[in-house]
Amino acid sequence: MxxxxxxxxxxxxxxxxxxxxxxxxxxxxxxxxxxxxxxxxxxxxxxxxxxxxxxxxxxxxxxxxxxxxxxxxxxxxxxxxxxxxxxxxxxxxxxxxxxxxxxxxxxxxxxxxxxxxxxxxxxxxxxxxxxxxxxxxxxxxxxxxxxxxxxxxxxxxxxxxxxxxxxxxxxxxxxxxxxxxxITFPTPDLMRSIVQVHYPRIKEILLENCLSRFYLLRELNQLRKKPSTSELIDWIGVLMKAGLTEDDVRDKIPFLGTLIKKEIDLNYLQKYKQELIGLVKDN
Missing domain, CATH: 3.40.50.300 (P-loop containing nucleotide triphosphate hydrolases)
Structure with a gap:
């Protein structure tokens, strides 16, 4: 055209x-x-x-x-x-x-x-x-x-x-x-490119760990509001400003309230915290 x-x-x-x-x-x-x-x-x-x-x-x-x-x-x-x-x-x-x-x-x-x-x-x-x-x-x-x-x-x-x-x-x-x-939800590859535009200096291991945890949460059908792209960008920004590394994200999801915005979803994740930790470790 x-x-x-x-x-x-x-x-x-x-x-x-x-x-x-x-x-x-x-x-x-x-x-x-x-x-x-x-x-x-x-x-x-x-x-x-x-x-x-x-x-x-x-x-x-x-x-x-x-x-x-x-x-x-x-x-x-x-x-x-x-x-x-x-x-x-x-x-x-x-x-x-x-x-x-x-x-x-x-x-x-x-x-x-x-x-x-x-x-x-x-x-x-x-x-x-x-x-x-x-x-x-x-x-x-x-x-x-x-x-x-x-x-x-x-x-x-x-x-x-x-x-x-x-x-x-x-x-x-x-x-x-x-x-x-x-607009379909971004694939992990496209999401990786989106994050790198906002945080060009992010370490690859930290990025991969963040994406893994993010898409894990999105796979939980029990959540009323699944985390979105903008919330992922905010979450990674908080992690980097707090000086957290890939090790801090390996076995847990810090600052969960940046990703999850409904009380009922937070209560669900707190109730099944051990199962969630197990899923995080597997991923």
Whole structure:
């Protein structure tokens, strides 16, 4: 594929060949890329990596349960206009509605003089109607400001990355407009490369011991929340700052609370501590 900026990864974001390919497909097709995967697999950081790699500005729209689609387009600040009409304003013209129109992240990306990367993060947190209300904006890249009777069209179609934790089903009409990719959990080989990017001076024996313990924990089906990539990076960072060596990780898992974040999981591991130690020694 030629004729457009191609993504090849970033300094601290290692991508699989499949992910790299699908990002470039989405850019070439000018379609939003919907990314799913378990927490900690780098869905959100992908947008940061794309912006860094392609040297483009990044706009982040963090979606909450109360978020409405119109919020990403623009907000008409009626409260501020009312206050200014009562108490006066040195910077705004109370008679001008346009002075009280504030662009949201989608609107800002449309008005940018250069192509940007737009991250719509955790879209499944919002009301089910949220995605339906975004269909036109993401498809034809324009929206209408009722208060100004004005249509805002994108000067440059942004590279749109949408993340979902799969908490809610997304409508078929929305899915048809997206390119989709599920980020599978990194293999030990890929994880090794990821860790070495963050800790280039880590000793090979320590790295192998850490990876062995990490994947051992992930194999325990009894855990409600299995440790993620970000937690592995944090854990290794704690080990190195504490000055621990491969010997300290050989027969135990220090600072377990860095990897395990649910009380019920910690209680389970404490209850079966001897069995866990046996598994660690075997690995």
């Amino acid at each position: 030629v004729g457009f900026d191609q993504f090849s990864g970033a300094k601290k974001y290692i991508v699989s060949p499949e992910l790299k390919s699908i990002v470039n497909v989405a850019i070439a097709l000018e379609r939003p890329l919907l990314v799913k995967g378990e927490p900690g697999t780098g869905k959100t950081l992908l947008a940061h990596a794309i912006a860094e790699s392609l040297e483009k500005k990044l706009y982040i729209w963090n979606v909450k349960s109360s978020t409405k689609a119109i919020d990403g387009c623009y907000i008409y600040d009626t409260v501020q206009r009312l206050n200014d009409s009562r108490f006066g304003s040195n910077s705004r013209n109370v008679d001008s509605v346009e002075d009280y129109i504030v662009m949201g992240k989608l609107g800002q990306s449309f008005e940018s003089d250069e192509q940007v990367v737009l991250l719509i993060d955790e879209i499944d947190k919002a009301d089910p109607e949220f995605t339906n209300d975004l269909l036109q904006e993401l498809d034809i890249m324009e929206f209408y400001i009722q208060e100004l009777q004005k249509t805002i069209k994108a000067k440059h179609r942004p590279i749109v990355i949408i993340t979902s934790n799969n908490e809610k089903e997304l409508p078929d009409a929305f899915l048809r407009r997206c390119v989709f990719h599920y």
